[in-house]
Amino acid sequence: MINRTYEEGVFKSKWLSKFINCWFFTGEKIKIEKLIYYSFFIIKKRFNxxxxxxFFESLERLKPWVGLKLHRGYSKKKKIQVCPLILNSxxxxxxxxxxxxxxxxxRKESCLSIKISNEICNLIFNEITNSIKKKKEHYNYAVMFKSVKTFKW
Known part of the structure; x- marks a missing residue:
């Protein structure tokens, strides 16, 4: 089996094509591509x-370095423990x-492209968004369970 990486048309980026594919609601890829490209146009027009x-800088600021994994113990009680682990890129x-x-x-803006551009810009300029709150909550949850398994902090 051949492993192919599909790149999107305008920017030739594999990760942007994955981002576009994650947006599917009803399978209308062309509409979502146009909305994302228009949001990128808004960013380009606003900041030159x-x-x-x-986009990549906002993902760099948002990506977590520690993840959580459920570990099931095979004893009589069968406890499910949450174990932190280091994630690959x-x-x-x-x-x-x-x-x-x-x-x-x-977000509560009217158009999806405006929502995307504002979210990316807020991540760049260190404003607190829902995604930053989610990242902090995820990290605090990992810190809470760091004593469960051996983990290098």
Whole structure:
């Protein structure tokens, strides 16, 4: 089986194509591509900097370095424990994209492209958004369970 990486058309970025594919609600990829490209156009027009740079920088600020995994103990009680673990870069980017999508869906602007551009800009300029709150909550949860298993802090 051949492993192919599919890149999207305009920016030729594999991670941007994954971001576009994560947005599917009803399978209308062309509409979502247009909305995301328009949000990138808004960022480019507002700041005169590459919008792809803004996108990757926001994902860099959002990606977690520690993850959580459920560990089931095989004793009589069968306890389920939460274990923190260090994530590789691929999983970090996937979690950051997921949090970015969920936080843009919770925003109250009218158009989806405006929501995406405002969320990315707020992440760049260190404003507190729902995605940053989710990252901090995730980290605090990992700190709470760091004594469960052996983990290098």
């Amino acid at each position: 900097i590459s919008s792809l740079f803004f 691929k999983v970090q980017f996937k979690k950051a994209m997921y949090w970015l999508i969920k936080s843009t869906q919770l």
